[in-house]
Every structure is written in structure tokens, then in C-alpha cells.
Amino acid sequence: MYSIIVVPPPTTEDDRQQIRLAPGERLSFGRAPGSGLPIPHDGVSRRAGEIVAQGTFWILSNLSARQTYVVENPEGAGEHIKVGPGRLDAPVPFEFSRIVLPAAGDLLPVEVWAPRHDYLDDDAEPDGEATAAAFSVDRTKRYFAVLAALCESRLRGDPHAPLPTVDQVVDRLRPAWPAASRTSVQWNIDYLAVKLRLKPGPESADPGPRLNGKKESLVSLALRFDVVREDDLVVLSGSASRAAR
Amino acid sequence: MTEPYAVPVPKGYRVGVWEVREPIATGAFGSVYTARRTERSPDLPDSAALKFLPTGTNTPRQLSHLRELVEREVTLYRRLERPRLLRMYDTLVVDDPGRPVLDGATVLVLEKAEGSLSVLLSAAPRPDAGPALLAQICEGLAQLHAAGWVHGDLKPANVLLMADGSARLGDFNMAAELEGTHAYTPAFSTPDYTPPELLWAEIGDRGRRIRPSADVWAFGVLAHLVLTGAFPLPGATATARRDAATSYARGTDELRLSPELPDAWREIVRDCLARTHADRITTEPLLRRVEAAAGTGDPSRLPRLPRLLRRRRRLPAAVAGVVAAAALAYGVSVLTDDGSTHAGSDGSGVSAARAAAQARYGASELRTDQGVPVQYRRLIVDSAHACSEPDVTPALIAAMLKSESDFDPNLSDPGKQEFGIARWTPAILRWWMRDDGVPASATPTPPLSPSVSVPAMGRYLCYIDNHLKSGLPGDKRVLVSAGYRTSVEKVNDTGGVPPKYRDYCARVAHYLKEYAPSGKK
Numbered sequence: 001m002y003s004i005i006v007v008p009p010p011t012t013e014d015d016r017q018q019i020r021l022a023p024g025e026r027l028s029f030g031r032a033p034g035s036g037l038p039i040p041h042d043g044v045s046r047r048a049g050e051i052v053a054q055g056t057f058w059i060l061s062n063l064s065a066r067q068t069y070v071v072e073n074p075e076g077a078g079e080h081i082k083v084g085p086g087r088l089d090a091p092v093p094f095e096f097s098r099i100v101l102p103a104a105g106d107l108l109p110v111e112v113w114a115p116r117h118d119y120l121d122d123d124a125e126p127d128g129e130a131t132a133a134a135f136s137v138d139r140t141k142r143y144f145a146v147l148a149a150l151c152e153s154r155l156r157g158d159p160h161a162p163l164p165t166v167d168q169v170v171d172r173l174r175p176a177w178p179a180a181s182r183t184s185v186q187w188n189i190d191y192l193a194v195k196l197r198l199k200p201g202p203e204s205a206d207p208g209p210r211l212n213g214k215k216e217s218l219v220s221l222a223l224r225f226d227v228v229r230e231d232d233l234v235v236l237s238g239s240a241s242r243a244a245r
Numbered sequence: 246m247t248e249p250y251a252v253p254v255p256k257g258y259r260v261g262v263w264e265v266r267e268p269i270a271t272g273a274f275g276s277v278y279t280a281r282r283t284e285r286s287p288d289l290p291d292s293a294a295l296k297f298l299p300t301g302t303n304t305p306r307q308l309s310h311l312r313e314l315v316e317r318e319v320t321l322y323r324r325l326e327r328p329r330l331l332r333m334y335d336t337l338v339v340d341d342p343g344r345p346v347l348d349g350a351t352v353l354v355l356e357k358a359e360g361s362l363s364v365l366l367s368a369a370p371r372p373d374a375g376p377a378l379l380a381q382i383c384e385g386l387a388q389l390h391a392a393g394w395v396h397g398d399l400k401p402a403n404v405l406l407m408a409d410g411s412a413r414l415g416d417f418n419m420a421a422e423l424e425g426t427h428a429y430t431p432a433f434s435t436p437d438y439t440p441p442e443l444l445w446a447e448i449g450d451r452g453r454r455i456r457p458s459a460d461v462w463a464f465g466v467l468a469h470l471v472l473t474g475a476f477p478l479p480g481a482t483a484t485a486r487r488d489a490a491t492s493y494a495r496g497t498d499e500l501r502l503s504p505e506l507p508d509a510w511r512e513i514v515r516d517c518l519a520r521t522h523a524d525r526i527t528t529e530p531l532l533r534r535v536e537a538a539a540g541t542g543d544p545s546r547l548p549r550l551p552r553l554l555r556r557r558r559r560l561p562a563a564v565a566g567v568v569a570a571a572a573l574a575y576g577v578s579v580l581t582d583d584g585s586t587h588a589g590s591d592g593s594g595v596s597a598a599r600a601a602a603q604a605r606y607g608a609s610e611l612r613t614d615q616g617v618p619v620q621y622r623r624l625i626v627d628s629a630h631a632c633s634e635p636d637v638t639p640a641l642i643a644a645m646l647k648s649e650s651d652f653d654p655n656l657s658d659p660g661k662q663e664f665g666i667a668r669w670t671p672a673i674l675r676w677w678m679r680d681d682g683v684p685a686s687a688t689p690t691p692p693l694s695p696s697v698s699v700p701a702m703g704r705y706l707c708y709i710d711n712h713l714k715s716g717l718p719g720d721k722r723v724l725v726s727a728g729y730r731t732s733v734e735k736v737n738d739t740g741g742v743p744p745k746y747r748d749y750c751a752r753v754a755h756y757l758k759e760y761a762p763s764g765k766k
Binding site for chain 1: 431441442444445446447448452484485487488491492494495497
């Protein structure tokens with residue numbers, strides 16, 4: 001029932017545990033060892049701040065004495081908000097955000113995802129009475145372009161086509177997204193697994209024939225529930241088609 | 246909100262024997278129209294509701310999930326016929342290359358309803374008939390769950406109200422058959438009626454895992470809405486209520502039900518809306534408590550539809566049509582009145598399995614080892630279930646059929662004017678043979694088939710049960726049977742079983758004991 005995911009700043013050990021917050025749950029961060037998310041860096045306040053999941057979005061409190069935090073939208077072409085020292089409960093509207101903590105010359109990124117953002121469904125009424133699909137995707141986001149690229153061959157009429165490799169996806173997306181890279185595409189695939197609430201891997205699931213690999217599961221789910229349709233493939237052609245809806 | 250019809254069908258359009266009339270409703274997945282039968286067809290009613298689902302290859306919405314949803318609905322309708330579930334008469338496929346929008350569309354021919362609970366609630370919030378309707382809705386859920394299915398999308402728009410004001414469940418796009426404790430449904434839901442554990446549930450290759458307790462949660466929401474006019478969880482928007490549901494489920498918030506909720510219902514709603522699925526009440530005990538709280542059975546409390554829902558009733562064209570429709574509803578096997586069952590007729594494993602299922606049908610309420618003919622079990626059990634009175638049980642109907650005719654469908658007693666398995670007098674049967682409560686336009690002529698006689702008996706017993714004075718001595722079920730043999734008035738005036746019918750009633754009481762499983766009354 002979580003609605004917000006916090007990804008701690010990278011550390012020397014490679015185990016960035018995602019922290020999942022349900023609506024109403026709070027997570028404090030700072031240098032103090034008792035913090036929900038300890039950030040052991042001398043440049044960070046003991047009690048640096050607090051994140052509270054608020055339904056589908058989240059709010060940020062800046063508890064530091066003199067540092068301003070910047071919350072960036074990594075896909076927003078420079079879109080950001082500033083949360084000044086002492087500001088409490090500032091709402092953050094982005095689906096993905098990066099809180100940049102200035103710390104004695106370093107900039108420490110804390111990522112916060114809000115995968116439950118709702119978007120108007122093509123044919124549903126937004127009043128809670130209508131039967132709504134369980135997936136709400138933003139067709140202007142990069143994760144949607146990645147999903148479309150993964151599904152493309154199957155949507156074009158070859159139901160058993162092998163899935164493209166990550167490198168092929170990068171090449172396919174480069175015209176519309178020049179900065180695309182292996183890492184960014186892989187990041188989007190990981191995010192999609194969270195977004196579409198893919199069941200965790202086979203170790204915890206019931207036996208029986210099942211699809212291997214995240215990509216395969218993503219594509220099968222997306223096609224089965226028409227998350228991506230043939231007319232959505234225009235997102236791959238780049239330029240004007242990425243205009244906001 | 247004005248919304249284009251998912252499947253626009255012009256008035257006067259012909260599909261099979263049907264002519265499309267007015268649109269009734271449209272949803273995310275299809276559109277429903279009234280239709281009139283244009284050709285003679287003994288198996289079909291005069292009018293029906295046609296549900297058009299855009300499954301054609303050239304439809305603009307060429308959606309793969311839609312095909313799956315349609316299959317679910319058709320499978321459920323084919324496999325389940327229960328008194329509280331909407332009935333499907335037929336499925337058709339439009340073959341009309343000239344109209345690409347319609348070509349290939351699947352058409353479900355459904356029993357026509359007068360309206361839905363959501364229409365009733367928007368016209369009259371907190372209807373007087375609320376408790377009675379809730380009892381019937383719960384009965385429908387119990388019938389669905391007992392058959393091993395989960396509805397998955399219970400909400401006012403999917404509760405249909407029939408001409409007599411009774412409620413039936415419809416719209417089985419999300420329904421799923423249980424596999425063990427779970428079923429898999431497509432990843433669609435209506436947020437206000439979705440239990441918290443499913444709100445952001447993980448979704449596997451086969452869809453979302455759902456349990457019957459999801460329907461129980463939805464019933465709790467529905468009951469609160471019907472009885473108080475408001476949702477149980479606070480919030481002005483569906484999103485706010487969804488967040489309230491999640492924080493309630495996490496234990497950070499308490500459930501604050503409306504003070505308008507009557508005490509008996511407060512406990513029921515609370516038990517339906519338990520935080521976790523495991524703590525929720527299961528359907529069987531829920532039904533008993535709902536029926537007790539609703540005090541169902543009193544016909545004066547039968548729902549009255551507001552004027553806007555009433556339409557002029559059309560009398561049936563011919564009694565023959567009614568008889569055939571009733572036969573259709575119960576399957577063909579009961580019509581072979583020669584005492585043989587399907588088993589052995591073709592010897593296949595499938596039919597043997599079907600016969601075995603038939604022989605166990607309703608075994609928890611009607612013993613299987615006491616000689617109740619297998620081919621009538623389903624008819625007896627379903628007819629008893631169509632009545633919400635606890636006294637009208639499968640065992641009572643079976644005991645009465647045994648006493649009346651010894652299960653002889655060909656009984657003919659012209660002297661007393663009594664015929665068939667239930668010894669109906671045709672002139673009286675006329676009043677009870679239609680399941681919508683409207684008298685048939687003509688008196689039926691013998692032979693009277695079991696598929697007509699037994700459901701009519703169930704309806705009449707239900708009426709008798711409601712009209713017996715309270716405080717009469719003796720077993721209520723036996724008093725009901727006396728009322729059937731003579732009349733409610735006689736039994737009320739006598740203050741018990743009239744002496745003339747004591748032998749008859751003793752026989753009924755004897756077989757009641759034989760047919761009811763031990764532990765059940």
C-alpha cells in the first residue's frame with residue numbers, strides 16, 4: 001500500500017535499499033544515527049529534513065538551519081522547486097524528484113518516486129464510480145517511451161518477436177531522446193517494474209510456467225492490459241509527438 | 246457527463262430476432278440497449294436488454310483485454326444461473342461488414358431490468374426498501390460465492406432492479422472463478438468499492454489476485470451508502486476516500502461510521518470493512534445477519550421503485566412462452582420427466598461428472614441419500630433459494646413434493662383439478678408461475694411441467710410464510726405446508742393446522758426430518 005519510494009544517495013557499498021512509504025508515513029533524514037534515513041556526511045545537518053507521503057504525492061520539510069534544498073524533476077528540463085531552511089510541509093508535485101542536499105562542497109542526491117500519480121484514463125470518468133484500470137501512466141514520460149520501444153515489434157503484428165536488447169532500445173530512442181544511455185534505459189525499466197507493480201521475481205511466486213526477466217514480464221503485462229497500444233508508438237518518432245497532452 | 250456510446254447502435258437495428266430500441270446505459274466496456282423480439286420464438290421473452298461489446302476486428306477499439314472481459318462474462322452467465330443473478334438468454338455476433346463499428350461485436354441477450362441501484366439512489370437516496378434490497382444483493386453474492394466465483398466489481402450500477410422491485414447482480418466482466426482461495430481478475434476496479442489491500446496490489450502475469458472478501462468489503466461500502474446516503478470512509482473525492490481507506494487499513498485511523506446507521510447494520514458494516522481480508526466476515530454468516538437485520542420477507546417492505554423507473558407492464562403474449570422461458574432457465578435435464586438422468590445416456594465422462602454434480606447439488610441443505618430424485622434437486626434447491634425466508638428450505642419443498650405427488654411429474658387428478666409434481670390447480674398456478682410476480686395472462690393447461698410447478702411452489706410458499714399470523718403453534722414450516730394445501734386464511738382462522746389436514750402435515754413433517762441434513766433445522 002506504499003505510494004512513495006525513497007532511494008538513498010549512493011554509498012560506497014552497492015546496496016541502495018529503497019524505502020517505501022505508505023500514505024501518512026514519515027521518514028526523517030540527516031546525520032543523526034537515529035534518522036529513518038541516516039546520511040553519514042559531515043556537511044549534512046543532524047536533523048536535515050523529513051519526507052511525508054501524502055496520498056499520491058509527498059511533502060518535504062527542511063529542518064536545517066541555513067541550507068536550501070532543491071527538488072529537481074530529472075525529466076523536467078530544468079523544472080525544480082526550492083525549499084528554504086525552516087520551511088515545513090512543502091508539497092512536491094513531480095512523479096520523480098531528486099532532492100539535492102548541499103553538503104560541504106558535495107551535492108548528495110536523494111531520489112523520491114511517486115509512482116501512484118494518477119492520469120486521466122482515455123475513456124473513464126474521473127469520479128470514482130467508474131470502473132478504472134489499475135494502471136495510470138503518463139504518456140509524455142520517458143518510461144512510457146521505453147515501454148513503447150520494448151513493445152514495438154509485438155504491437156506491429158509479430159506476437160512472438162524477440163524483445164529488443166537494452167542497447168537496441170537506446171538506439172531506437174536516441175532520435176527523440178539524444179541523451180539516452182544504457183543506464184538511463186535500465187533505470188526506466190526498473191522504474192516501470194515499480195510503476196506497473198510487477199510481482200517480485202520467481203523465488204517468491206507460485207510454481208508453474210512463468211516469464212523470465214523483468215523486460216518480458218513488463219511487455220506481457222503492458223500488452224495484456226493495453227497500457228501501450230499501436231497508436232501510442234508515435235512517441236518513438238520523437239520531435240513534436242512528445243508535446244504535452 | 247456526456248460521453249459517446251462505446252458502441253453506437255441505431256434505433257431499429259436488427260440483430261437476430263431482436264430489434265434495438267432505446268439505449269439504456271454505456272460503460273467503459275460496452276453499451277446496453279432495450280430490444281424487442283420481432284419474430285416468434287418460444288424460448289425468448291418479448292423484450293430483453295442487449296449488451297453490445299466491441300469485439301470486432303475492425304472496431305476502432307481493438308483491445309485485447311476486452312476480449313478477455315467478454316469471455317469472462319459469457320462464461321459466468323453460461324455456467325451460473327441463480328435466482329439473484331441476472332439471466333442471459335443468448336449470445337450473438339453481429340455480422341454486418343457494411344458497419345465496421347458494429348461488425349463482429351458480441352451481443353449478450355440479457356434479462357431486461359427496470360433500472361439499477363445507482364439510478365434509484367440518485368433519484369431517492371436512502372430508499373425505504375434499502376434493507377430489503379441489501380438482503381437480496383447479499384443473497385446474490387452468497388449464490389455467486391457458493392458457486393465458486395468472485396464478482397470483483399460490486400457497486401450500485403451493477404445491481405439491477407427488476408420490474409417487481411427485486412434486485413439482481415449483473416455485469417460480470419470482472420468476475421472470476423476461484424482457484425483455491427484466490428481468483429485472478431483483470432486489473433480494473435472501482436476505487437470506492439475496492440478493499441485497501443487491492444488498491445495498489447501487485448499484479449502478476451495473470452492479473453490481480455482477488456478473494457471473495459473483496460466482494461464483502463464492497464458490500465459493506467454499498468450497505469453504508471444505501472442506508473445513510475454517504476460513503477463509510479471520509480473524503481469529498483474518490484482519491485481522498487482511497488487515502489482514507491489506506492490509512493484505515495494501516496491502523497493509523499479508526500473507522501467512523503455514520504451515526505445514522507441503525508445498530509444492527511453498524512455491526513454488519515463494521516465486520517465487512519475489517520482492516521484485513523482475513524478479519525472480514527464470510528458470505529454465509531453475513532447473509533444470515535443481513536437477513537435478520539433486514540427482517541426480509543414482509544412484502545410491504547419489498548422495494549417500491551420510484552415513479553421514474555416504472556414502466557407500463559406488458560402481459561406475456563402466451564403462457565407457452567413463459568413455460569419455455571422457465572425451462573430454459575433450469576436447463577433441459579429437468580424437462581426429461583421420465584425419471585432418467587443424463588448420466589448413462591451417452592456414457593461420457595463429462596456427463597457422468599455433470600450427473601455427479603447434479604446428485605450433490607445443494608447437499609448441505611438437502612440430503613443426498615433419502616431418495617429425492619436427482620433430476621429435481623437443482624430445481625428444488627434453487628426454488629427454495631429464490632425465497633429469502635429461512636423457513637422455505639429445499640428440504641421443505643422436497644418434503645411437500647413427496648407428500649403431494651411422490652415426485653410424480655405426470656400426476657393428473659382431474660376430479661380435484663390438481664396436476665403435476667406439486668399438485669397445482671391451474672387456476673391458482675396462473676398467479677405464481679411468473680418469476681416477476683405478474684400473473685400469467687391465461688390459465689395454463691395440464692400437463693404442468695416440474696420446471697414451472699416447483700419454482701411457482703417456492704414463490705407461493707414464500708408468500709404464505711409472510712402472511713401467516715405470528716405466534717401460531719407448531720413448526721412454521723409445517724404451517725406453511727398447511728397453507729399451501731388449504732389457504733393462509735384457513736390456517737390463520739383455525740389458529741394452526743386445520744384438523745382435516747393433520748395427516749398431510751404429519752407426512753410433510755416426517756419427510757422434512759428425513760430430508761434435512763442433521764444439524765440443520
